[in-house]
Amino acid sequence: MxxxxxxxxxxxxxxxxxxxxxxxxxxxxxxxxxxxxxxxxxxxxxxxxxxxxxxxxxxxxxxxxxxxxxxxxxxxxxxxxxxxxxxFCPNMEEHCHYYCDECGTVFDVALTGNSAVVPRPKGFKIDHYEIAVHGLCASCAAKRKK
Amino acid sequence: MxxxxxxxxxxxxxxxxxxxxxxxxxxxxxxxxxxxxxxxxxxxxxxxxxxxxxxxxxxxxxxxxxxxxxxxxxxxxxxxxxxxxxxFCPNMEEHCHYYCDECGTVFDVALTGNSAVVPRPKGFKIDHYEIAVHGLCASCAAKRKK
DNA sequence: TCCTAATTTGGAATTATTCTAAGTATTGAC
DNA sequence: GTCAATACTTAGAATAATTCCAAATTAGGA
Missing domain, CATH: 1.10.10.10 (Winged helix-like DNA-binding domain superfamily/Winged helix DNA-binding domain)
Incomplete structure (x- = not known):
């Protein structure tokens, strides 16, 4: 910087x-x-x-x-x-977290226009939301196949 | 039951x-x-x-x-x-969790058709995802206003 | 029934986080 | 700039959440 x-x-x-x-x-x-x-x-x-x-x-x-x-x-x-x-994550843009349950890697993926609209239940005042996607990262998924 | x-x-x-x-x-x-x-x-x-x-x-x-x-x-x-x-939550339908940062209440809201589509980054094998919405529940939001 | 592997148990150990009290630094008023 | 008030930092103790362990028990298949 x-x-x-x-x-x-x-x-x-x-x-x-x-x-x-x-x-x-x-x-x-x-x-x-x-x-x-x-x-x-x-x-x-x-x-x-x-x-x-x-x-x-x-x-x-x-x-x-x-x-x-x-x-x-x-x-x-x-x-x-x-x-x-x-x-802790300093990225304050709207994004979700992809977490590899195998190796623990985490990465951000930006949320684009039409993706991920959460419902707005009546009366609830939304501050922010977190989306965590679990699964296998590309590298671990490849290893599994072998 | x-x-x-x-x-x-x-x-x-x-x-x-x-x-x-x-x-x-x-x-x-x-x-x-x-x-x-x-x-x-x-x-x-x-x-x-x-x-x-x-x-x-x-x-x-x-x-x-x-x-x-x-x-x-x-x-x-x-x-x-x-x-x-x-x-822990036994509701396995697609839903998100609304959490009141003030009183700690949690409730589920079902995800309907067009809401919450997460991106599918190449190679990542998605197992499941969790959406947590933070804010104030209706009752706590009302109290705040007073 | 017998064998093997999975499960349960209580307690100890570990990990993550919060609390506490005393000292230090910063801010705003004068 | 000085002073008081408040916020912050620190080390270490305390607490909370979870995991580990070894021995006893239980379940399922041959």
Whole structure:
């Protein structure tokens, strides 16, 4: 990412956070950077490990706090694909998650115009929705056939 | 449920399980009954508590084993809506889950013909998908307005 | 009936997440 | 810039959810 882009991103980050009474701290920036740099839907644990490389004193509690803050202000989404650890995804476009039940890989697929319209039950105020598609990724499906 | 229906259900249960080398045991039947009797998307813990009423000696490990067996043979689906406990749902029709972020209520809405078509990325072999809609239920949304 | 494999059990172990209390940093008012 | 108020970070303890384990039991097929 260019410096210009990065500065713009930080401005956005700051604006988003402060609107909700939250603050932009070096740790939150770092956690967000980690998510942006490698969009492989890491768990909190993985974010922690990656963030420590640049910021060795960051703690697990802070990673959770940062992730929660980012989720709260709409910069990151929380993704629950299996029993166990929650994953985090900085892609805020409408998309669904494809999860390989064999190897655990996750990837995003954008939702285009006519796909995936969820019903709008009366009275329910929709905030957002998550679509998780389970199955076998191309590579694991190929292996199975052998 | 009538006795006839129940017997039919058990036959189905048995067939489904045995096809995958699994067995129909009293515990699995009990766990399945619990799910059918109150379809409020209970957690494993809640299933455990309810199952104990009819079968006091059932253990938590068995509840997990039963739930996993039922999920594996396609009679129950696992639902991940938030951080924390997994929920279980015996409704195998295509539907999505509406989750109230305020009070935690969950309800199903059937997917009708034109709604929710997920993309089919090349090579990925889809097994099933889960749609979780987050927001405020009618009652909580109304309270908020006040 | 006998054998084999699947299942159940209680408890220990592990993993994921939350809580707590004390110190530190940031913000806005003056 | 100083000060008070509030938000944030930290390490570690505590809790919650799930998995693992080894021994005893049960179910299904020959």
């Amino acid at each position: 260019s410096l210009v882009e990065k500065n713009k991103m930080n401005g956005d980050l700051n604006k988003r956070l402060t609107t909700g009474g939250l603050r932009l701290t070096p740790q939150r920036q770092q956690v967000y950077d980690v998510l942006i740099q490698k969009r492989d839907h890491p768990t909190a644990e993985e974010v922690f490990i990656r963030a420590k490389q640049a910021m060795p004193d960051i703690s697990m509690a802070t990673v959770y706090n940062c992730l929660d803050a980012l989720v709260q202000c709409g910069l990151v989404r929380q993704v629950q694909l299996e029993r166990g650890a929650t994953r | 009538s006795l006839v229906e129940k017997n039919k259900m058990n036959g189905d249960l048995n067939k489904r399980l045995t096809t995958g080398g699994l067995r129909l045991t009293p515990q699995r039947q009990q766990v399945y009954d619990v799910l059918i009797q109150k379809r409020d998307h209970p957690t494993a813990e809640e299933v455990f508590i309810r199952a104990k009423q009819a079968m006091p000696d059932i253990s938590m490990a068995t509840v997990y084993n039963c739930l996993d067996a039922l999920v594996q043979c396609g009679l129950v689906r696992q639902v991940q809506l938030e951080r924390g406990a997994t929920r």
